[in-house]
Amino acid sequence: MNNMIVPNPSSVSADEALARLTESLGELTPELHKAAAYILENPNEIGVSSVREIARAANVKPNTLVRMARTVGFDGFEEFRQPFRDEIRQGRDSFPDRARWLQSLSKGGKLSGLYADMAAAAIENIENFYSSADAERMKAAADDIVKARTTYVLGVGIANAFARNFAYLASMAVATITAIPSDGSLPVDGLLQVGREDVLMAMTFKPYRREVVEAVDMAAAKGATIIGLSDSPAAPILGGAAHRFIVPTETPQFFTSTVALAAFLETLMAFVVADADDAAIANIERFHERRHELGIYWSEEDLRR
Numbered sequence: 001m002n003n004m005i006v007p008n009p010s011s012v013s014a015d016e017a018l019a020r021l022t023e024s025l026g027e028l029t030p031e032l033h034k035a036a037a038y039i040l041e042n043p044n045e046i047g048v049s050s051v052r053e054i055a056r057a058a059n060v061k062p063n064t065l066v067r068m069a070r071t072v073g074f075d076g077f078e079e080f081r082q083p084f085r086d087e088i089r090q091g092r093d094s095f096p097d098r099a100r101w102l103q104s105l106s107k108g109g110k111l112s113g114l115y116a117d118m119a120a121a122a123i124e125n126i127e128n129f130y131s132s133a134d135a136e137r138m139k140a141a142a143d144d145i146v147k148a149r150t151t152y153v154l155g156v157g158i159a160n161a162f163a164r165n166f167a168y169l170a171s172m173a174v175a176t177i178t179a180i181p182s183d184g185s186l187p188v189d190g191l192l193q194v195g196r197e198d199v200l201m202a203m204t205f206k207p208y209r210r211e212v213v214e215a216v217d218m219a220a221a222k223g224a225t226i227i228g229l230s231d232s233p234a235a236p237i238l239g240g241a242a243h244r245f246i247v248p249t250e251t252p253q254f255f256t257s258t259v260a261l262a263a264f265l266e267t268l269m270a271f272v273v274a275d276a277d278d279a280a281i282a283n284i285e286r287f288h289e290r291r292h293e294l295g296i297y298w299s300e301e302d303l304r305r
Helices: 014-027 030-041 051-058 062-071 077-090 096-105 110-132 135-147 158-170 187-191 210-221 259-275 278-293 300-304
Strands: 151-155 177-180 199-203 225-230 243-246
Touching (some): 014 062, 014 077, 030 051, 051 062, 110 259, 135 199, 151 158, 151 210, 158 177, 158 199, 158 259, 177 187, 187 210, 199 210
Parallel strands (some): 151 177, 151 199, 225 243
16 A cells, blocks of 8 residues: 555545545554544544544544555545545535524424434434435446345344345335345355355444454455445445445434434445336336235225225
C-alpha cells in the first residue's frame, strides 16, 4: 500500500479517499486499523476537527493518523483531509422547511420531543443511505443476484425478518433466492453447497454477530460473491465484499433503527425485478392470481356470505 500512486489531492474526492482507506483495512496494523475505523465511521469530523482532537477521539496518537494517511498514498494527514475541507467550503443543501417542521414537533413536552427526535433520526438515516449509495452500485449488486446459481440472504437477530422477507418477495421473480439460516440451524449449515457461482448477501450491525462473520468468511473462501450490509465501513463482513453498502442505524432509542435497512432492501428488490427477464413479471402475476383463485385474499364478496 505504501507504493500506491495517488493523484494530486485536489483531484481526489472525499469519497475516493474513504474508499482507498476501506480497501486497505485488511492490511493495517491494529493501531492503524483503529484510526481508520474511526475515520470511516466519523467522516464529518475530518474536515472540522484538529488532528489532536481526532486522535484523542480515536484513542490513538496523532502520528498514527499521519501513518494511516501514508498507507493509502498521501504525504500526510493534512493532504488526506483536504478533500473533506473542500466539501465543507462548497456547502451542503439545507432543508429549512423540514427543520421548521421538526422544531414544531418538539413543542409540547418530553414525549413530543422524543417524537421529533425519532422523526429526525429516521429521515437522516434514509438520506444518509441514499447519498452514500447510487444506482450503478445497486444495479451491479442486482446483476450478480439475478445471474447467481443461488443467492443466499443471511440475517440473524433483528435482521432475520428482513432477510426472510426479502427472499420471500424476491423469489417470486427469481426462484434462486433463499433465506438462511433455517430454523434450528447455524448460518454455515445453509452454505454447505456454496461456491463460485453463488452470491451471499449478509447483514449484521453493531455488536456484530459472530456466526454471520464466520459464514461470510466461509462463503468468501469458497469463491462466492459477497454483498455486505452493515452500519460501518470497518465492519468485519465488508472487508472482502464485492458489493458494500453502509446502512445507517442511528436512533435516539435503545434499539437499532431499521428504517434505512428496509429502504435499502426495497430499492434492491426493485432493481432485481427490473434486472430479471420478462418471465419474472409473469411469475409474480401468476403467484397473485393463484392466491386469488384459492381465496387467500379477502374480498368484498366475503361480506355477502
